[in-house]
Amino acid sequence: MKTTRRLWLAAAVSAGLIASGSAQAEDVRIALVVKALGIGFFEAAAKGAEEAAAELGDVEIIYTGPTDTTAEGQIEVINSLIAQRVDAIAISANDPDALVPALKKAQDRGIKVISWDSGVGAEGRSLHLNPSSNPLIGNMIIKLAADHLPDGGEVAVLSATTTSTNQNIWIEEMNKVMGDYPGIEVVSTVYGDDLADKSYREAQGLMTSHPNLAAIIAPTSVGIVAAAQAVSDAGKAGEVNVTGLGLPSEMAGHIESGASKSFAIWNPIDLGYSATMIAYELVKGAEATAGGTISMGRMGELTLDDALEGAMADPFVYDASNIDDFKDIF
């Protein structure tokens, strides 16, 4: 029995040693809760949060999340954050409904709660930070094409499916601002159904039927890669510019080959930075009200709509100058 006891004691003591941490009591403690640890996108957001903390000075960031992307795992994390009496929780939620009771409890105990990236139900948070908004995305996708066409030209849209809600809204928003880009003409809109092979064939078709085509806009991460591949394979890299919304890790090669001059997507570093800034403002007494604004430091001000949601910024533009910094992140 003695050996047994010693074994257990050793195990218990070593657990205690692993577990010794430190916290300064005066600091504002902001917990950045992510869907799961070990995901590049969220690691980058944590980097942004640390940047905000360094700028503010009196902030301690607790970057945490479950091992798997489950609501139950996030609830355990939230419970331990409530117990630690953190000042604010900024969460990217695994489930918009299941987290509401736990986050309500956090709010009842005086903790400020915001959601970012993936939102939770309105009762569970003060406000939700969207990385961007539909009008901003609609404007950005046509701007990306127009920036490289100073004399105007023919462009075409390669979308997902005819019923894809997001893409349809973005294209609609794009059409609203076409007046700001004189000389740019959208000659065709085709649908690749978010399938790589169909998107590839649709892109080939566009180049055949419109010999003067100067740009393909694909507001979908599947379509943009397929279109860029089609342009490369046709030997038209540099002639037809593929742009839209894509992931740096998937587009790095096409930026290098010149098939795509630039594209856009949210910047996770800015997102983590802004979420931290907003949480800090709320802790310091700012109120989230419909139509009100909250400061986001270097990212400007967040304007809230009636649902207490706000859009951070234009989608972030990735091109040859910065793609290498981001291609390993997400």
Place this chain on the structure above:
Amino acid sequence: MNEPVVNESVQRMIPQRSQGSFRRLAGSWETLLIFIAVAIFFINVQASPYFLDPWNLSDATFNFTEKAMIAFAMALLIVSGEIDLSVASIIALASTAMGFALQLGADTPLLVLVGLGTGLLCGAFNGLLVASLGLPSIVVTIGTLSLFRGIAYIVLGDQAYSGYPDSFAFFGQGYVWWVITFEMVLFAVAALVFGLLLHRTGFGRAVYAIGNNPTAALFSGIRVPRVKFLLFLMTGVMAGVAAVCLTSRLGSTRPSIAFGWELEIVTMVVLGGVNILGGAGTIPGVVLAAIIMGMVTFGFGLLNVPGIVMSIFIGLLLILVIALPKVLAAAAARLK
């Protein structure tokens, strides 16, 4: 603690050890778990100023109460030499059935009935396949693990059921008195019921007998298939109870609900000293194991230790638990 008398057959490593030295080993096993629990408690108190707070401790019990309710029934099942790996999927299916009933306008009592009923049916299905057809339970329940959750995914897809009535929230969010949650009461009642059933009834004796030697049990007049069927039924119902609590606590249903819980529940049972080969184990041991796992999870959580470190710790604890009896037996044999 008394020192064991060594002239008994320590070298027998078959699960058939329900007398003599084993009884003392089992006795000291729970003593050991109590010691670990107390040690972890004090380490937690030392490590974090937030640990020793009634409300925090109350919140922390949600980490294990639902899993432990199933673990009690699972303990009996494992003692009898069987296992049910489909329990987490039963939770998913029962929760989906409750959400479906909600859409049809069911009120709180009916929702609870649907949850428990689904658990009962799932348990009966497992039980029939194992007890009547004599199929190995590990294979059957790996099958139903996919089957039950698969149905939940077909019904819900990427959707969720929500909008459960306020009165339904009591089961997973309600307090009976001060910091005592309804789930804690359920946990205590379930521990008592399963403890009495296993340790104080003829049914419990039959469970041990089957786990030690099913053939001998059959020839001594125990209706082995019937006992096994009932054990699967109980496990299914307890999964239904856990489904009611968890659904109430989350206030919504998604097909991914309780994903991966079956392994944590089996871990709890084995850590509690139940022999994975059957024939030995106690409910007090499982109660202690549940509390230990809950305190470790909460203690690490308070220090913001990443979840993966907790998994590593629990994994090491489990290996230690399984290896310990063998190591001790070898040491005892050498001393002889």
